[in-house]
Amino acid sequence: MTVTALQTGIHPAVDGGLLLEVTNVSIQTDSIVSITFADPSGGPLPSYVPGSHLVVQYGTGVNAYSLTGSGSAPSEYAISVLQVEDGGGGSVAMHRLSVGDRVQVSRPRSAFAPVSTATHHLLVAAGIGITPILSHARAAAERGIPASVIYVHRRGAGAHVADASELLSRGLTELIECTDRGSFQQVLTEKLTTQELGTHLYVCGPDPFMNTVLDQAREHGWSQARLHSEAFGAAELDEGEPFTVNLVRSGIRLDVPAGVSLLETLEKAGKSIPNMCRKGICGECSLSVLRGTPQHRDLYLSDQEKAANTTMMCCVSRSDDPELELDL
Amino acid sequence: MRSASMPPAAGTGLEPGFRGVICASFGSTGDTAEQHSGGRPRHDLRFESANPETLSDLRSALGRSHVGVRLVLAGPQSDIRAAAAAAAECGLLEEEVILLSDGMGPSVIYCPHCRITTTVRAASPEVACQGCATTLAITDHFSRRIGAYLGYSAHAEEAS
Incomplete structure (x- = not known):
């Protein structure tokens, strides 16, 4: 099935990437499967920065998944995928992969890197958010940098628990598992108030979880530069109001109906806009706004950049004004 | 300006795990740091100048502190810049340090x-x-x- 999927053409997000073969599929939990890819000829793969992700093509779509290895001189790439029944179809396709299938993937992309000057990494994961955190923990253990992992998961449903425990004998400072909210809150407060100055915090999990962790860290005086997060679940967005865009350089006006994204509208009109996640996370589909106030719904731009109203992410953001003028 | 209640400079008097504001003044700078503590617990350090000895005092104060601490440095450019460099080595980030320069100086x-x-x-x-x-x-x-x-x-x- 993957072979036929490839015949549909290479998606721009994985163009110039790698064609890899599935070498192992293993069940982590009821809903999470780990998939290992390697070069079909057995060659080495490009190294990557801990916390990097891989864009994997399925059919005509692509999805990004965190790599779980340390990234240093890998001979294989491993991802773990949570099956999302009502998602875009990527996780279902990943769960159907079997050994020997070939998939087109991007080169690893880094968007959640460790800070090189940190003397301690405080790594916080919830659920499938363990994947990039495991990558960080492995890299820290390999490099001899102190790292503590706090891992929140449902009892008996935590992926990679054994992998994380095994790291304890290979240099990981500590692993704290929490299976209920109360114990996690206690651990989090204790950790946020007792860290030496070289500590940086990294968090990955569902949005509400990450917001809770980051808000509490700020309340305890953590500055923004110490806080690092990897968003994988963009909040569900409403369909929004219709608006019009005026493409100044092309001299065309397009109507963006409710429920259709600006990116889709532009693509239908034959415009090729670089894009990847289509969820307002990666920042690939950035457009310059010449006039009008965009309704920013992305997670990529900073508050300051949003307030400037000169850039917008066309995959999720819309318009507060009836018309936007774009530099296109 | 040294008041009787002010703790001595050598990082002593700073309880381990301090997460308030450390105000370090150099030279004859007055008590300029006060308005920058924002009502948080505050610890004052006063130094003649930034030299290996005083910077080591500053380092030991920061070594006892935990993430959440802020540092206000007041005094001549050369002193507060040297102190800021020492603070960065201790793991303090740029946005956690306020520099109050008292003019040009050396x-x-x-x-x-x-x-x-x-x-x-x-x-x-x-x-x-x-x-x-x-x-x-x-x-x-x-x-x-x-x-x-x-x-x-x-x-x-x-x-x-």
Whole structure:
């Protein structure tokens, strides 16, 4: 099935990437499967920065998944995928992969890197958010940098628990598992108030979880530069109001109906806009706004950049004004 | 301005795990740091100047502190810049440090030839390096890590 999927053409997000073969599929939990890819000829793969992700093509779509290895001189790439029944179809396709299938993937992309000057990494994961955190923990253990992992998961449903425990004998400072909210809150407060100055915090999990962790860290005086997060679940967005865009350089006006994204509208009109996640996370589909106030719904731009109203992410953001003028 | 209740400078009096505001003043600067503590617990340090001994006191105070602490540095440029560099080495981030400069004061010049720094008291385009005696032209390139302006061998490109 993957072979036929490839015949549909290479998606721009994985163009110039790698064609890899599935070498192992293993069940982590009821809903999470780990998939290992390697070069079909057995060659080495490009190294990557801990916390990097891989864009994997399925059919005509692509999805990004965190790599779980340390990234240093890998001979294989491993991802773990949570099956999302009502998602875009990527996780279902990943769960159907079997050994020997070939998939087109991007080169690893880094968007959640460790800070090189940190003397301690405080790594916080919830659920499938363990994947990039495991990558960080492995890299820290390999490099001899102190790292503590706090891992929140449902009892008996935590992926990679054994992998994380095994790291304890290979240099990981500590692993704290929490299976209920109360114990996690206690651990989090204790950790946020007792860290030496070289500590940086990294968090990955569902949005509400990450917001809770980051808000509490700020309340305890953590500055923004110490806080690092990897968003994988963009909040569900409403369909929004219709608006019009005026493409100044092309001299065309397009109507963006409710429920259709600006990116889709532009693509239908034959415009090729670089894009990847289509969820307002990666920042690939950035457009310059010449006039009008965009309704920013992305997670990529900073508050300051949003307030400037000169850039917008066309995959999720819309318009507060009836018309936007774009530099296109 | 040293009040009787003010703790001695050597990092003592600072309880382990401090997460308030450390206000370190250099030279004769007054109590300028007060308005920057924002009502949080505050610990004062007073130093004559930034030298290896006082910077080691500052380091030990930061070593006892935990993430959440803020540092306010008040005094002459050269002193607070040296202290800020020491704080960065301790793991404090730029946005966690407030610098209150009390005017121009002397500047510190880094010699890339011998890696020694020289303090210049009067405004001057050139200075003789204290380490290797090279005449250094003074640039505007400032290193926050070293707390000094970059110098380079002056007139090196002129035929002798």
